[in-house]
Amino acid sequence: MSKTSREIVLDILLDIDRNDRFAGDALGGALRANQFMNKKERAYISRLTEGVTEQKIRLDYILNQFSKTKIKKCKPVIRCILRMAAYEIFYMDAVPDEAACNEYVNLTGKRGFRTLKGYVNGVLRSVCRNKAAITYPSMEDGVESYLSVKYSVPEELVGFLLKEYSTDQLEQILQAGEQERGTTIRVNTMQTTTEKFRNILIEKGIKVEKGYYNQTSLIISGYDYIRTVPGFHEGLFTVQDESSSLQVLAAGIRSGDVILDVCAAPGGKTMYAAEQTGEQGHVYARDISEEKVDKIDENLERLELHNVSTKVWDAAVPDPDMIEKADVVLADLPCSGLGVMARKNDIKYHVTEDMVRELAAIQKTILDVCAAYVKPGGTLIYSTCTIDRIENEENVTTFLKAHEEYELESLSDYMPECLKKRAEKGYITLLQGVDHCDGFFISRLRRRK
CATH class of the missing domain: 3.30.70.1170 (Sun protein; domain 3)
Incomplete structure (x- = not known):
């Protein structure tokens, strides 16, 4: 017997919970496995999975007001069922609240938890009866608590970002995760x-x-x-998001240039660079695993780009064959991903300040390696899809102190008119919810001749 849409979502959420998977990977796999379902069912599965993932903290806050057992201490199946039901009750209108309650009580029994059907029923009925009266933290209760529950972001991450952004700025950034986007x-x-x-x-x-x-x-x-x-x-x-494509534009690639993309998967920047340098130039695209390089190769084949060589290579390991070979090095490095929280709605649950500092150390190592690959007079583009200073401006400052042969060069000539002023100093931070793209940091470092 084929599974219902709710059962598929429950399986996805359990996969995320038990295997510490990112929601996009788990959802993508499930949609591929059910690609012959109709468009409406697939849309329902996507919305419910993404919604529960994105609103997890807020949903738990609501449910904890009506459950004697804290939601985090519930059995994984029951926890996921309650979150799914709460999301449908508060965020989806296709099914009346009473019908949604019945569906999830029945799902509880179907998954072998008949003795807990009464508990699930009691919690959900209480939520429905008191839906309009539920209170949430206010600004007076503390900025961290207010923003954490309102935008379902861990308080620790809110506190970390408040060191860099005002409350109004941060709220604007976090609101981006609530907005529909194509x-x-x-x-x-x-x-x-x-x-x-x-x-x-x-x-x-x-x-x-x-x-x-x-x-x-x-x-x-x-x-x-x-x-x-x-x-x-x-x-x-x-x-490819526009923020990512701006990184390639910032390089000022000319026809015939030799480009090295050190962390290239899935290949968006590589492909754009290959188009920019043309058949007279060449792009060397690398990443750390066969799986990642296979993704680059797949995209290159689809776009019929032939001026690219791919290779499995750890960007932190020096390659003597590339010393002073590249006109442009694209170093879009692994980062905390705080700039893409609006698209990857569970990144926020994994990021801590300790993790950010560990990533910054890795980025510094890779940048030091990349410095040797650029020809005199060439360009190193350092970018991340995150928005904290530790991984961005501080890394650039550290790099320039260690490599006196480099200097920051204005990005203004390579940016659209509306961004030119902000790009004069040689780097720019784009913010989701403020700018019309993902959060992204781009810097242009010129090696002196």
Whole structure:
């Protein structure tokens, strides 16, 4: 017997809980395994999985007001069922509250917990009866507590970010996770034009908006599955946020340049750099595992780009063969990912200040290695998809002290008009919810001749 949509979501959430998986990976695997379900069911599975993951702290706060057992101490199946039910009750209107309660009580029994059906029923009925009267922390109860529950972010992370941003700024950043947003793609201009491809999508009923910062970027929505979007298999586009594409633009790549992308998977920057340098140039794309490099190769094949060599290589290990070989080194390094919390809604549960400092140390090591790869007069682009100073500005400062042959160079000539002023000092931090893209840090370091 095939599983219902709720059973599939429960399995996904248990997979995340038990195996410490990221929601996007678990959900993606489940959707691929159920790719023949109709669009409505797939959308329901995605929304419920992502919603429960994103609102976990807020949902637990609500449920704890009506449960004698703290939700974190419940059995994993019961914990997930209660969170799913609470999310449907508060955030989804397709099913009446009473019907939703019945569905989840029945699911409890179906999963072998008949003795707990009464408990689940009691908690959910109490939630429904008192839905309008539930109170939440106010600013007077403490900024950390207020922001933590309102935006379902751990208090420790709120406190860490408040060291760098005002309450108003941080709330604006966290609000980005609550907003609907489409998928940003970049058109492969070696195969088509942005306008021509935009018209193809519109003709197929896909909603399309122009990008804010990159003329080759489009924001799409109203499709079922990215691989079913017209032009995917023909390599007419790749999924890439505008913040990531700005990193490549910041490099000022010229036709014929030699590019080294040291942490390249899944290949968005590599592909854009390959288009920029053309057949006269070459891109060396690397990452730490066969799996990651396979993803790069898959995308290169799809976009029919032939001026790229891929290789499994640990970016922290020096490669004597690359010394002073690159006109441009792209170092978009592993980071805490605080700039993509709006898209990857469970990153926030994994980040601590200790983790940030450990990552910053790894980034420093890789930057020191990369310094030797750049030709005199060449460019090192250091970027991250995070928004804290420890991994960003502080790393740049440390690098410049250790490498006197480098200097910061203004990014203004490579940025769109609306960002030029902010980019004059040689680096820029883009903020989700403030700018029209993911949070991202980009710096341009020029090696003196």
